[in-house]
Amino acid sequence: MADVELQAVAKTFGKVAVCKGVDLRVEDGEFVTLLGPSGCGKTTTLNLIAGLEDATEGDIRIGGQRVNHLTPFERDVAMVFQNYALYPHMTVAENIGFTLRLRRMGRTEIARRVSAVAESLELGPVLERLPAQLSGGQQQRVALGRAIVREPRVFLFDEPFSNLDAGLRLKMRAEVKELHQRLRVTSIFVTHDQEEALSLSDRIAVMRDGRIEQYGTPADIYTRPVSRYVARFIGSPPLDFLPGKIATEEQRTVFRMGALAVPIDVRTVGELGNSPLELGVRPEHVILGAEGAPVTVRLVQPVGPATFVTVAWEGGSVVARVPGMASLVPGARLHVSVDPRHVMLFDAASGRRLSI
Amino acid sequence: MAGRSRVGAWLARSTVIIGLAVFTFLAVVPLLWMLLSSFMQQQALTATPPDFAPASFTLDNYVQVFSSAAALGRGFLNSFIVALFTTAVALAIGAPAAYALARLSVPGANPILMMILATQMFPGIVIVIPLFIVMSRLDLIDTQLVLIIVYLSFNLPIVIWILRGFFLAIPPGLERAAAVDGATVAQVFRLIVLPISVAPLFATAVFAFIESWNEFFFALILTRQSAQTAPLVISQFAGQYQTVFGQMMAAATLAIAPVVLLAVIFRNRIMQGFADGMVKG
Amino acid sequence: MQRPVREAGPSGPAGEVSALGTLEQRRRRIGLAALAPTLLVLLLILAYPIVDSMLLSLASVNVAGTGFARHFIGIDNYLALAGDRVFRQALWSSVYFTLLEVVLVIVLALLVALLLVHPFGRAGFFRIVLIVPWAIAPVANAVLWKWILHANYGILNSVLLQLGIIERNIVWLGTGSRALHVLLLVDVWKSVPFIAILFLAGLSKIPTILYRAARLDGANAWQQFWHVTLPSLRPTIAVAVILQTLWALRIFDLIYVLTKGGPAGGTVLLNYLAYRTTFNDLDLGYGAAIANVIFAMSFALALAYVWLLKPGLQQARA
Numbered sequence: 022m023a024d025v026e027l028q029a030v031a032k033t034f035g036k037v038a039v040c041k042g043v044d045l046r047v048e049d050g051e052f053v054t055l056l057g058p059s060g061c062g063k064t065t066t067l068n069l070i071a072g073l074e075d076a077t078e079g080d081i082r083i084g085g086q087r088v089n090h091l092t093p094f095e096r097d098v099a100m101v102f103q104n105y106a107l108y109p110h111m112t113v114a115e116n117i118g119f120t121l122r123l124r125r126m127g128r129t130e131i132a133r134r135v136s137a138v139a140e141s142l143e144l145g146p147v148l149e150r151l152p153a154q155l156s157g158g159q160q161q162r163v164a165l166g167r168a169i170v171r172e173p174r175v176f177l178f179d180e181p182f183s184n185l186d187a188g189l190r191l192k193m194r195a196e197v198k199e200l201h202q203r204l205r206v207t208s209i210f211v212t213h214d215q216e217e218a219l220s221l222s223d224r225i226a227v228m229r230d231g232r233i234e235q236y237g238t239p240a241d242i243y244t245r246p247v248s249r250y251v252a253r254f255i256g257s258p259p260l261d262f263l264p265g266k267i268a269t270e271e272q273r274t275v276f277r278m279g280a281l282a283v284p285i286d287v288r289t290v291g292e293l294g295n296s297p298l299e300l301g302v303r304p305e306h307v308i309l310g311a312e313g314a315p316v317t318v319r320l321v322q323p324v325g326p327a328t329f330v331t332v333a334w335e336g337g338s339v340v341a342r343v344p345g346m347a348s349l350v351p352g353a354r355l356h357v358s359v360d361p362r363h364v365m366l367f368d369a370a371s372g373r374r375l376s377i
Numbered sequence: 378m379a380g381r382s383r384v385g386a387w388l389a390r391s392t393v394i395i396g397l398a399v400f401t402f403l404a405v406v407p408l409l410w411m412l413l414s415s416f417m418q419q420q421a422l423t424a425t426p427p428d429f430a431p432a433s434f435t436l437d438n439y440v441q442v443f444s445s446a447a448a449l450g451r452g453f454l455n456s457f458i459v460a461l462f463t464t465a466v467a468l469a470i471g472a473p474a475a476y477a478l479a480r481l482s483v484p485g486a487n488p489i490l491m492m493i494l495a496t497q498m499f500p501g502i503v504i505v506i507p508l509f510i511v512m513s514r515l516d517l518i519d520t521q522l523v524l525i526i527v528y529l530s531f532n533l534p535i536v537i538w539i540l541r542g543f544f545l546a547i548p549p550g551l552e553r554a555a556a557v558d559g560a561t562v563a564q565v566f567r568l569i570v571l572p573i574s575v576a577p578l579f580a581t582a583v584f585a586f587i588e589s590w591n592e593f594f595f596a597l598i599l600t601r602q603s604a605q606t607a608p609l610v611i612s613q614f615a616g617q618y619q620t621v622f623g624q625m626m627a628a629a630t631l632a633i634a635p636v637v638l639l640a641v642i643f644r645n646r647i648m649q650g651f652a653d654g655m656v657k658g
Numbered sequence: 659m660q661r662p663v664r665e666a667g668p669s670g671p672a673g674e675v676s677a678l679g680t681l682e683q684r685r686r687r688i689g690l691a692a693l694a695p696t697l698l699v700l701l702l703i704l705a706y707p708i709v710d711s712m713l714l715s716l717a718s719v720n721v722a723g724t725g726f727a728r729h730f731i732g733i734d735n736y737l738a739l740a741g742d743r744v745f746r747q748a749l750w751s752s753v754y755f756t757l758l759e760v761v762l763v764i765v766l767a768l769l770v771a772l773l774l775v776h777p778f779g780r781a782g783f784f785r786i787v788l789i790v791p792w793a794i795a796p797v798a799n800a801v802l803w804k805w806i807l808h809a810n811y812g813i814l815n816s817v818l819l820q821l822g823i824i825e826r827n828i829v830w831l832g833t834g835s836r837a838l839h840v841l842l843l844v845d846v847w848k849s850v851p852f853i854a855i856l857f858l859a860g861l862s863k864i865p866t867i868l869y870r871a872a873r874l875d876g877a878n879a880w881q882q883f884w885h886v887t888l889p890s891l892r893p894t895i896a897v898a899v900i901l902q903t904l905w906a907l908r909i910f911d912l913i914y915v916l917t918k919g920g921p922a923g924g925t926v927l928l929n930y931l932a933y934r935t936t937f938n939d940l941d942l943g944y945g946a947a948i949a950n951v952i953f954a955m956s957f958a959l960a961l962a963y964v965w966l967l968k969p970g971l972q973q974a975r976a
Contacts, residue, residue, distance in 0.1 A: 106550030120558035481689025498960035504707035591795035640793035
């Protein structure tokens, strides 16, 4: 059993508290991502799980066993690093086999395991090369191979693809996903790329300021973000937030944001209080057409399969996602409306999403 | 406008050329003269002006220097052994220390570093008297060992300072990966850090070797006859009343030859070492 | 690939249990162990002698037979120094010498460095020319110049005579003042290469973008030097000043070989005076006092040096 559990884990460097109380549980075989901007503590948390740094407070358990006092090797974890961290003076085969050599495994056994892993990663032809002679993708695969050959309880990934160009990133992402489906080893992945998190993870832990803000499945995080921070972090382009007021118009309850109004179901909205509110809506749920509030097109940004159109009215603007390459021009007049089933209301002061 | 800038450019270029020529002349000529006069006979050198006829040139100076009481030969041997061993010890002790200071989160690393750096800064006279007293009591005066030990006082800090600069530049990810792979701290140092540090280790060794070879003051105080180093022997050549100038130059040339050779071969690495260690980047 | 079965337990993959602590703890422990031999050596070879030297300076030491007898006399040695004309002269000469040398070396080294970064000066040949004077032993340098400066047969006089610049041989080391300045020039010759190498390193770290931006703003070569090169080079110059000052205080080989402090004590600098007092006059306590004065001056400079380099002392955060 290789579940990973963190209880009230905190880490302070001198006077700076980087992790302020992290509680996390990763089930055996799960792929969990720690997601957040730089400085949120995600890499430190990973290092604490790995044992590369000592936790100031809290308990870290792997497989039910408390590991705070163990070295990374003793915790039986493997890690893939951001800059590959391949040993530059060793060949690919030696890099992958290094851990086995340290375990004093026999040479033939090492060779067997190394070539098995290399084959599975298509590294067979480059086994005798030095890291400097490999492409970025190959280097990353060697880093993967080094982790796989350990047959560890947990895989840890520290932003492994940040240094790759876009195409390679997607390819490596697919390989990691496929690897996880094949091996089903508990994996914890750190990234600041929300797309990566969404595509790879069973569950995502969105971190903020040393704590986990929300922990849930990609669908959960995407459609039911617990706060403005989470909502804004996930999804590209980011969510638009429109300040406005609840009003009753024509016997319906609506949220009015200047010219734009959206009907809301009061039952799905919790305690309102008197604090100002904001409405969040994703571009794909903003509808341009002949109905709704009158707006002027301000910006048109085609991205291939869709076009993101920014429309504005007095006191507000919103981004709409239009399929295909729309032939709109700035200055054009249209109407905008919002799908009421997919809006989110946020308390402007606390940032919490309001819901039952 | 164009005419003026062209003249200006020409002026600038000529200044540079003249400057380089003057620099080269001033730097090279004294050394060339040392080499040249080492091959010239006494009467040629003492003539006014010196006699540069082909007949004046001879290998005699070198022959004499080699055969004169074997002092230079012994001096060479002593210099070599002392420089070699003190460098080896300095590396053996200093490399791990440099690694510890660079990477191993030693508490109080910065004050220790500052102290080590500060020790570079004062002349040998400050420590030589007590050292002389102690070494006399230990009966170590005039031995190679005493120099090997005492030279550590400046070699060790040099080794630590230069190597620390280099170790700081090693990506921490490498050591982490090795730790996760199961390497102990010693194994990380031996199997990962050292193999990728061969060039700076070598350069540092050369640097320490050169400094040890050239050292004069401690050798003067702490040796008498048997452990004399090359610099001491040269100074004796120069101190004689009846100086055969050619021999003096021959001795000097021989004494500096090994070290100059090392410096020229490793000049790029050495200059890099200075830069990393002493200049704020 | 089959997933191996793992039992829960306090053992690592290979079954060993170790109670040596976490990674961080082990690294710290081994760090201290790795540092220990160095600290021990430096303690014995440096710390102890420095302390003992200070104690010596507070004593009057007699060389008795094969041993040394010390009598504590407090700060009498230092008081005597204050009134000692020879010491004051040496102090003044050292300050004068050092000041002049630092200025000359810095200016010349800067010129040389600038020449060598110019496209014409890039050739490796010039760098060889640069490193050779650094590599030769100071003693050898002294011996060489003793020969060059020889009053009757030295090449300098010969050349100057031939060129008609002088009418008679000059005894370069003949008077105290002239000898001091000659020593100064010789040491400048030896010191410029190293400082030039330092400046080369400093110059190489200046981003060329700055020069491009300056050129676009209309700056000519002199303005570029004044507004880009010099400010960027300021920390390096500061380091060079301190290093060169420290080395000037340590001059020994030149004096020993060329003048032995003469003529008429004109080339007695502090370091040489300490040596002479200790090993010629055999006044160990007094010599130690002089040495400690030099030490105090050097230490103050060393602190300045370390303070200047401080940002580089922060360890890279893992």
